[in-house]
Amino acid sequence: MENDLTFKQVVKQKKADNVESGGHSKLAWWQLSLIGMGAVIGAGFFLGTGLSIKVAGPAILINYAIAGLTTYFVFSAIAEMTVADPQPGSFRTYARKAFGNSMGFVSGWVYWLAGVFIMSSESVALATFTGFWFPDVPIWIFTVCYVALAFGIILLGVNNFGKIESLFGIIKLSTLIIFIFFGLLILFHMIGPQPHRLDVRNVWNPLVPNGAAGMWEALIFTFFSFGGIEVLGIASTELKNKNEVQKAGSTMLMALVAVYILSIFFVLYFVSWTKIDESESPFITALSIFNIPFIGSIFNLIIISAAFSTMVAALFSVTNILVSLAEDRDAPNTLAGRNREGLPLKSLMVTGLALGASLVLSFIMPGKLYEYITTAAGVLLILNWVIILSTQIKLRKREERIRTFKMPGYPYSSYFGIAIILLAVSGGMIGETQRRGVLISVGLILVIFLVSIGKKKRVFSRDKVNNS
Template identity: 65%
Template sequence: MNNKHTIHQAILQKKQDNRENDKSPGLSWWQLSLIGIGSIIGAGFFLGTGLSIHTAGPAILIDYLLAGITAFIVFSALAEMTVRDPAQGSFRTYAKKAFGNSMGFISGWMYWLSGVFIMSSEAVALGTFTQYWFPHVPLWIFTIVYVAIAFGINLLGVKNFGKIESTFAMIKLSTLVVFILLGIILVMHFISPHHVTLEGFTGFHPFFSTGINGMWSALIFAFFSFGGIEVIGIASSELKNKSDVPKAGIGMLIALVSVYILSIFFILYMVSWTRINEEQSPFVLALNLFDIPYIGTVFNLIIISAAFSTMVGALFSVTNIMVSLADDGDAPKTFGKKNQKGTAYKALLVTGLALALSLILSFLLPGKIYEYITTAAGVLMILNWVTILLSQIKLRKAAKEKSKTFKMPGSPYTSLLGIGLILIAVSGGMFHSTQRMGVVISLGLIGIIFLSYHLILKKRHS
């Protein structure tokens, strides 16, 4: 029996080595970093930052720093588990190994459900932004076109998907970098535009202008800006070299934290935070000071690219999670089938049907109700980070090997710190009416998923 087990392990290791040494398929670490960036920086950052600045004032910079630290902690936990035990289902597989079948089921369906609603909101946003040029064309036509293109990209296979998503990520990063460079030029007084009053610093103090409660209630918005970092773990199965996961994630997070904090800092430098609200993008408000030609059209294109790449990345992630659920018997087995390009076309199809249903709801339900649902989707994604951190704590204790693989620094204390920051952010959302309803709905959805497992699948796994 031991000889058979040893031979089986050797075969599995040989297959793993072959996959890692194969240079034709798979993603490079920098492609994985860009996929993460493309999936995370969405239209919400370019548009929704106004609400967070209005809520917290200049202290929003601290919120983004705390969110970045938390995202790094969560990624470190995920990277440790991924390098030690590469798995198709990523975080949901680790939740299952740590806490049993029910947690794997709950974590996977939480992520899938939140991903569907996030894609739906991005699709509606894409249609709305495109109507800027074609106001007489019905919104649903643009929405369908963008969804169809996103599905087409995912059907192309991992290699082509990686190239396309990397291109979109570069567009978004370049936009923020150019904005930051403009801010540096202004700070260094390399240019002094005529008829432009940089009023930001006149309204910059006191730093905690809306008090600790304002900073606390805006913290969840900063966390939403990092939602989707799980894609690094999910897509890591497509890496040429699995040991590059930490490199890819650290590169992604350094880029994200840098561009987020610096771009918001320069917004506050150019425009008084008291003039910023949720009605207009703070980026547009800042750039309008300089009378840049066609700024509305240019920024609209940037927002469309941001929303579209987020939708494409989310579709890739939730489809792969569906495959993992199918492989473990937590979804119909047929959803795990893949074609020659490595695309799980049946999982993609069922995700498409769910997305279609979500889009129908977006057109039928009152706007405020649908806003509650999409907010709940963001909360579900952030709450899933708690599962990742708890899984890391449990699996680190269970790990017996003394290998020199990537280890999460400061564990388990850093994991506990991350959990604490997540709970603080979610509780801060209770100050805002929309976020409060989102938190309540997200907890209700988790309850439904939990009951579904115990009513439908518990006997099958026992």
């Protein structure tokens, strides 16, 4: 028992030191915004948007507005809790504080497991995209190279990670802005000739071709495009000024929603939604009407940068979550350690082993089964947002007086966010792949919860024996 108290005291002091010093490096608020861009804008948006457009039609624009507003509420909940009480464990530490050890355990391990599978799918996708130029090279070679490069970036330290992720964020944001600017020039007839008659009314007519059911089914896909927002909370402990986390996130989300909606608008302006196929990026489909040289290779390179930066951001965040779990004794104690440069090498190694196991599964499992698992990973991330909003509701009631930044519209915005997230996840039950992904995700959460209950009973029994 004496050793337990010593360990807890040491961990408490380490947390305080980390929060005070911000680790070994500091980030400006705009860097955190760009890190968020790098984490959120993934290959899924450039590729997967085709499927959501096929299901919802032009109504996908409404879905992105709904998902963007909900994501803003989720971020505001994280920002409110972070400004009031900066913690390296971010959302899982707050869940533990609000609802007890079990909820912190579930939230942390759900996020870690989802992150591992997302990294796995992104690395396989990266290898596949690279194979576009080198079809004779085995996919696994590129996969290993990208994983090694991602770990190398993390080992460079927080400051270099921030610079590299900021660069990727700029590349992805610039790509979408250039596409939007090109669309504006076409829309206002400032460049030409146009390949055929384009009419902006084609975007809206009909707006909801597949009815409310189509919008409902596609809503989960739009939420996937915002997945990864939690990295802002995790990386916020590295900010020079913790009070700027709200500025960083709000700037990032406003820019993100704007470029998402405008870029999809111009995709639908260039080509009819009925001509968009899920097997090809809708951006390539839209730009192919202009006969732009090397458009396939250009977008392939952009998709690679999008997927890689998402993988690196996920590696950073899940490794830090594993450290937080270890500090609260929800993972082996040894994983809480950091070296002199502040790098959690042991947690990074364990995450790497889990990623390796996931990659092996991706090569030996039937394609459909692994697709269900990766879909479940996305659903797990979105369901974790329900825990974040529920945590904010509980802590706001308990700590109303100490909140300097308060989530707009509370409590209605928090309950609205939870309702829309559950609506989106339930819409995933319509399609076969999404339905199985949702069921797998619910099953995984149940397993993690049962493990947390078993752990709680073991700790209670041990403490009872020690006290006797």
